Amino acid sequence: MSQTASPTGPDLHLLLGLFPPADEVFEHEFVPGDEVPPPYHQLLVHEHHMTVTVEAHHGDLVNVRILNRLHKGDVYARKILLTLQGNGKVVQFGIARIHLNFCSPDVRDEIIAGKKPLGRILIEHDVLRRIEPKAFLRVLPGPSLVKNFGLVRPVSTFGRLGIIHCNDFPAVEVLEIVIPAVTLHK
Numbered sequence: 001m002s003q004t005a006s007p008t009g010p011d012l013h014l015l016l017g018l019f020p021p022a023d024e025v026f027e028h029e030f031v032p033g034d035e036v037p038p039p040y041h042q043l044l045v046h047e048h049h050m051t052v053t054v055e056a057h058h059g060d061l062v063n064v065r066i067l068n069r070l071h072k073g074d075v076y077a078r079k080i081l082l083t084l085q086g087n088g089k090v091v092q093f094g095i096a097r098i099h100l101n102f103c104s105p106d107v108r109d110e111i112i113a114g115k116k117p118l119g120r121i122l123i124e125h126d127v128l129r130r131i132e133p134k135a136f137l138r139v140l141p142g143p144s145l146v147k148n149f150g151l152v153r154p155v156s157t158f159g160r161l162g163i164i165h166c167n168d169f170p171a172v173e174v175l176e177i178v179i180p181a182v183t184l185h186k
Contacts, residue, residue: 009134010161010173015095019068019079024093024177026142026154036136040158043178047131050176051082051119054091060084062091064117067148071112074101081148082117090148093159095175102171103127122166130165137161139177155180 016022033045043053055061062082069078075097082092096118100108110121122129137159146154159177163170 009132009163010097010175012137012161012175015097015161015173015175018070018077018095018097021144023142024145025139027140028137031136031138031158033133033136036158039181040178044136044158044160044176045133047133049119049123049129049131050092050094050174051117052123054082054178058084058091060086062117064114065090066114069114074099076100076112078114080117090150091179093145093148093177097173099169099171102166102169107166118164118172122164128167130168131162132165133160133162135161137177141177141180145177149179151180155182157181 012025012028016025036045039057043057046053051062063085065081065083067079067081070076077095077097079095080093081090082094083090098111098118100111103111104125107121107125107127110116110125111118139157139159141149141151141154141157157178157180159175162174162176164172164174166172
């Protein structure tokens with residue numbers, strides 16, 4: 001099930017490799033957007049912030065939990081989980097590599113503070129943004145993702161790689177993986 005290179009856009013292995021041991025994805029394969037099945041299709045195949053999409057899907061606001069972060073010059077990266085405010089359930093894993101030079105000082109400060117999901121920060125600051133999904137993936141979670149998703153064994157799920165353009169600049173590279181459908185309504 002494993003294909004090594006992304007067809008276009010952010011490189012999966014580069015993003016995962018920012019935070020060793022990079023064991024979140026055991027196997028993956030790239031799939032066309034029209035082959036992403038429900039409910040993943042509604043969660044991933046769109047040009048909206050995942051923050052807004054998972055909140056609408058789950059009927060609850062999400063918080064960000066930062067698992068790890070790097071900050072070198074104008075590049076800031078973080079590995080995160082989005083959790084439901086109501087019950088703390090993890091609904092998404094993500095890695096974002098953000099080019100801070102494309103962000104205003106206020107946006108940059110909020111991103112680095114790590115208190116809010118990236119999508120919410122960009123929306124609240126009215127940043128002109130465009131979400132560009134570049135690839136969709138079927139993923140078999142690795143050990144740390146199995147643990148973070150609260151699974152007893154690996155269960156296939158889906159994710160996407162994309163770019164968030166801020167004020168027409170490719171400011172953010174993202175990997176976003178949603179929890180497996182078997183856990184979506186528990």
